[in-house]
Amino acid sequence: MRSDCPVPIRSTLTGRGWEFPESRREALLAPVTPDTAQQPRVRGAGRCRVGAAVCGPVRAALSVRPCRADSAAVTIPNPVRQRPERREGRSQVPARIALPAGRHYAITWGISDTYGGMTGALLHRSRAFVRLGGVRVDVLTFDTRPDYPRVEQGLRSSGKIVPGMRLLNVWDWLREHPSPGDYAGVGVSIPGRKSVEGFTPLENTGAYVPGERDGRVMNRTRYDASGSEPLQVDHYRADGSLAVSDRRDVTERGTPGGRSIVLCDPAGNPVKAWNGAWSLYRWWLDEVRDRERATMIVDSKTSARFMVGYKRSNVVSAHVLHGSHLGADGRSIRASRAAVFENPGAFNLLVFLTERQRADALPLLGPRARTAVIPNGREVPRASAAPPPRNVHSGIMLSALDDRKRVDHAVRAIAAARAESTPVTLDIYGDGPKRGRIEAAIERTDGGVRLHGYDPNARNHLRESSFLLLTSKSEGFPLVLVEAMAAGCLPIAYDIPYGPADIIRDGFNGFLVPPGDLAALTAAIERVTSLPARKLDALRRNAVRTSAAYSDQAVTRRWAVELDRAAAPNVRTRQPEPPDPLALRARRKLARLWHKRRETRRARGGL
Numbered sequence: 001m002r003s004d005c006p007v008p009i010r011s012t013l014t015g016r017g018w019e020f021p022e023s024r025r026e027a028l029l030a031p032v033t034p035d036t037a038q039q040p041r042v043r044g045a046g047r048c049r050v051g052a053a054v055c056g057p058v059r060a061a062l063s064v065r066p067c068r069a070d071s072a073a074v075t076i077p078n079p080v081r082q083r084p085e086r087r088e089g090r091s092q093v094p095a096r097i098a099l100p101a102g103r104h105y106a107i108t109w110g111i112s113d114t115y116g117g118m119t120g121a122l123l124h125r126s127r128a129f130v131r132l133g134g135v136r137v138d139v140l141t142f143d144t145r146p147d148y149p150r151v152e153q154g155l156r157s158s159g160k161i162v163p164g165m166r167l168l169n170v171w172d173w174l175r176e177h178p179s180p181g182d183y184a185g186v187g188v189s190i191p192g193r194k195s196v197e198g199f200t201p202l203e204n205t206g207a208y209v210p211g212e213r214d215g216r217v218m219n220r221t222r223y224d225a226s227g228s229e230p231l232q233v234d235h236y237r238a239d240g241s242l243a244v245s246d247r248r249d250v251t252e253r254g255t256p257g258g259r260s261i262v263l264c265d266p267a268g269n270p271v272k273a274w275n276g277a278w279s280l281y282r283w284w285l286d287e288v289r290d291r292e293r294a295t296m297i298v299d300s301k302t303s304a305r306f307m308v309g310y311k312r313s314n315v316v317s318a319h320v321l322h323g324s325h326l327g328a329d330g331r332s333i334r335a336s337r338a339a340v341f342e343n344p345g346a347f348n349l350l351v352f353l354t355e356r357q358r359a360d361a362l363p364l365l366g367p368r369a370r371t372a373v374i375p376n377g378r379e380v381p382r383a384s385a386a387p388p389p390r391n392v393h394s395g396i397m398l399s400a401l402d403d404r405k406r407v408d409h410a411v412r413a414i415a416a417a418r419a420e421s422t423p424v425t426l427d428i429y430g431d432g433p434k435r436g437r438i439e440a441a442i443e444r445t446d447g448g449v450r451l452h453g454y455d456p457n458a459r460n461h462l463r464e465s466s467f468l469l470l471t472s473k474s475e476g477f478p479l480v481l482v483e484a485m486a487a488g489c490l491p492i493a494y495d496i497p498y499g500p501a502d503i504i505r506d507g508f509n510g511f512l513v514p515p516g517d518l519a520a521l522t523a524a525i526e527r528v529t530s531l532p533a534r535k536l537d538a539l540r541r542n543a544v545r546t547s548a549a550y551s552d553q554a555v556t557r558r559w560a561v562e563l564d565r566a567a568a569p570n571v572r573t574r575q576p577e578p579p580d581p582l583a584l585r586a587r588r589k590l591a592r593l594w595h596k597r598r599e600t601r602r603a604r605g606g607l
Contacts, residue, residue, distance in 0.1 A: 121322065123155070354375070408437065410471050413525060
């Protein structure tokens with residue numbers, strides 16, 4: 001809180017001067033960030049002055065009513081729109097953004113060592129919530145990875161997880177909460193039952209695949225005959241005792257079907273059992289939040305499937321659609337998104353990253369869905385008065401090496417430009433299943449393309465590069481475009497659903513190319529490298545200014561507003577209803593007609 005805040009702290013919070021609701025006095029004394037314990041210092045007399053200004057943190061935290069002192073109204077700046085005052089030589093603490101009270105969770109399926117854009121976006125959003133909203137955020141995972149303590153340590157050392165954030169995994173949590181006494185009163189013990197259907201723990205033999213942590217076996221997996229389908233995973237504690245046995249072939253051994261998940265005490269006795277993973281996950285969510293008020297933002301489409309059935313009166317749930325909801329034909333709903341689109345009221349809020357995607361999704365969702373458009377945010381640096389020098393012929397690409405990203409298009413376009421005597425280069429940072437194919441494509445060029453593999457610090461090279469290429473088949477919101485713009489690196493992107501056209505104004509702050517058009521992609525690369533220096537500098541300045549709209553402050557404020565609306569009583573108490581098959585078919589038919597009409601208008605030049 002700023003030291004020049006004009007609001008007096010008095011023993012009587014009513015009377016002459018400002019009037020504060022007694023119930024919210026504690027908000028006034030709250031620190032600006034979780035790591036700041038500074039008490040506010042107050043300057044001024046015991047009554048308000050005409051024209052006095054209430055500082056952002058106080059205005060955001062309190063319901064303040066100006067008194068009728070003297071004869072004029074008091075000026076109260078809007079905390080959402082007002083920018084913090086800049087003072088030379090002093091670090092400025094941004095005004096706290098009023099996020100919902102209670103616990104905050106970011107829900108994903110798992111975090112890999114080479115995680116992609118979705119995981120990076122949820123970690124960044126969580127850091128922004130901690131830094132700007134003063135809340136704590138727990139990141140919840142559900143996969144069977146055995147070494148999450150090491151993962152969390154690595155994320156902390158790299159700054160991806162900050163104080164105020166935790167990484168919790170369901171299986172690690174169950175390892176640490178083994179006994180019935182820990183669950184007194186919630187009906188988890190199994191009195192008189194030492195045998196549970198399907199409970200056949202794996203023997204300690206070399207026949208099963210171990211998962212280790214610091215040299216200790218934390219789980220063993222039994223696979224089917226092909227070695228590809230896990231049929232049973234047993235999880236162990238650090239002392240070697242059985243924590244959870246998760247069997248997935250209860251109906252017929254060796255064939256997937258029927259599930260039995262059994263939690264055991266340190267002696268190996270069953271204390272609770274579930275016949276499905278989703279019921280376990282929902283039970284865990286209740287336990288980990290201790291039945292307290294919570295906000296849960298679900299980023300993973302895999303996790304969204306079981307979150308459809310998780311509805312609690314004191315939980316606000318939001319699902320972020322990071323990727324396209326459309327199938328390969330561009331009309332049908334992807335199977336991985338069907339559960340959400342068939343139950344549009346299951347979440348309090350469905351968040352799209354672009355307005356274009358929401359417009360395409362609304363005919364499929366119907367009127368029951370509450371939607372919002374909130375892009376991914378970025379910590380946008382202040383524009384430098386002297387832009388760093390960069391080679392106008394240097395290109396960069398940050399991308400996974402898979403079919404959807406079409407990195408081979410970028411390689412071929414660079415090769416075509418070099419064949420026309422344009423000395424462009426391309427540095428590719430990323431890894432994936434198609435690496436071999438990309439390496440083969442690079443070998444057919446004359447050496448202008450370099451593949452560096454995965455690099456967690458690859459974004460630092462954007463300030464050294466002149467342009468960035470994005471050649472995907474589809475995206476949700478390609479945050480790399482914003483990151484490139486913030487660094488003054490001009491994006492050249494296929495005009496795909498979704499994101500590029502929402503961010504890029506062709507010829508103003510970057511370049512849009514018809515999807516899959518290699519000749520147009522090559523021409524755009526040649527155009528960037530041949531522009532006059534003055535024109536190129538103007539485009540870079542426009543790109544940097546565009547990126548400011550996606551700053552952490554702007555995006556976190558939008559989250560605060562939309563989550564507050566989603567928590568309205570009529571939304572909180574709404575229960576998901578079984579989908580109406582006729583209504584669902586009608587919505588899908590309407591969507592197909594709408595897409596067909598749009599394509600016809602585009603073909604005629606109407607859009």
